[in-house]
Amino acid sequence: xxxxxxxxxxxxxxxxxxxxxxPVPFTRFLAGPADFTPMLLGSQPAYEIANPINMPGPxxxxxxxxxxxxxxxFASLLRAIPSMWDETIVLPQxxxxxxxxxxxxxxxxxxxxxMNTVVTQNWTxxxxxxxxxxxxxxxxxxxxxxxxxxxxxxxxSVLFVTITNTGGSGFxxxxxxxxxxxxxxxxxxx
Numbered sequence: 001x002x003x004x005x006x007x008x009x010x011x012x013x014x015x016x017x018x019x020x021x022x023p024v025p026f027t028r029f030l031a032g033p034a035d036f037t038p039m040l041l042g043s044q045p046a047y048e049i050a051n052p053i054n055m056p057g058p059x060x061x062x063x064x065x066x067x068x069x070x071x072x073x074f075a076s077l078l079r080a081i082p083s084m085w086d087e088t089i090v091l092p093q094x095x096x097x098x099x100x101x102x103x104x105x106x107x108x109x110x111x112x113x114x115m116n117t118v119v120t121q122n123w124t125x126x127x128x129x130x131x132x133x134x135x136x137x138x139x140x141x142x143x144x145x146x147x148x149x150x151x152x153x154x155x156x157s158v159l160f161v162t163i164t165n166t167g168g169s170g171f172x173x174x175x176x177x178x179x180x181x182x183x184x185x186x187x188x189x190x
Contacts, residue, residue: 018116033058039063039064040063041069041074044168045141046114053112053113053172056082056083073147074141077141077148085104087105089129090102091114093121093125098117099115099117101115116165116170120163121161121162123163124159127159130153130155141172143162
């Protein structure tokens with residue numbers, strides 16, 4: 001009951017290339033949670049932010065400095081990434097050694113993390129894992145994003161994803177519902 005992680009991954013502290021890191025979610029993480037020390041923001045933020053989505057554990061030690069994460073244009077999405085998940089779906093875009101694509105749910109929020117290497121990919125990504133009759137707000141980070149993209153989606157929506165073969169490219173999306181705004185009678189001014 002006291003086991004938190006099974007440490008056996010040379011993660012970002014060993015500066016794995018994307019080719020070396022790509023099999024890890026489908027091989028090493030089958031043995032249990034680990035700390036991959038993910039995410040060094042820089043020229044490939046979508047790939048880097050997809051790392052903690054695809055390589056979860058109860059304790060995640062981010063490789064990037066906390067002040068850099070806080071100043072990032074992606075900070076609101078970064079803060080929302082949980083360390084553990086309620087549901088995981090391996091998406092059909094996944095190819096061992098080339099592409100890791102998962103949809104993960106925590107509570108009512110969904111995240112998609114795609115990590116890709118060596119092969120240019122163009123996909124249509126159906127959002128059929130989302131609840132029906134519900135509109136979600138979406139925050140999206142594409143391969144060359146410098147800011148969060150915002151849109152609304154439903155279960156019937158399809159996202160178009162293009163990822164090039166730059167050796168560590170990716171895509172990240174967060175789907176969430178804002179809690180309804182309510183005011184109790186005691187909060188109203190009289």
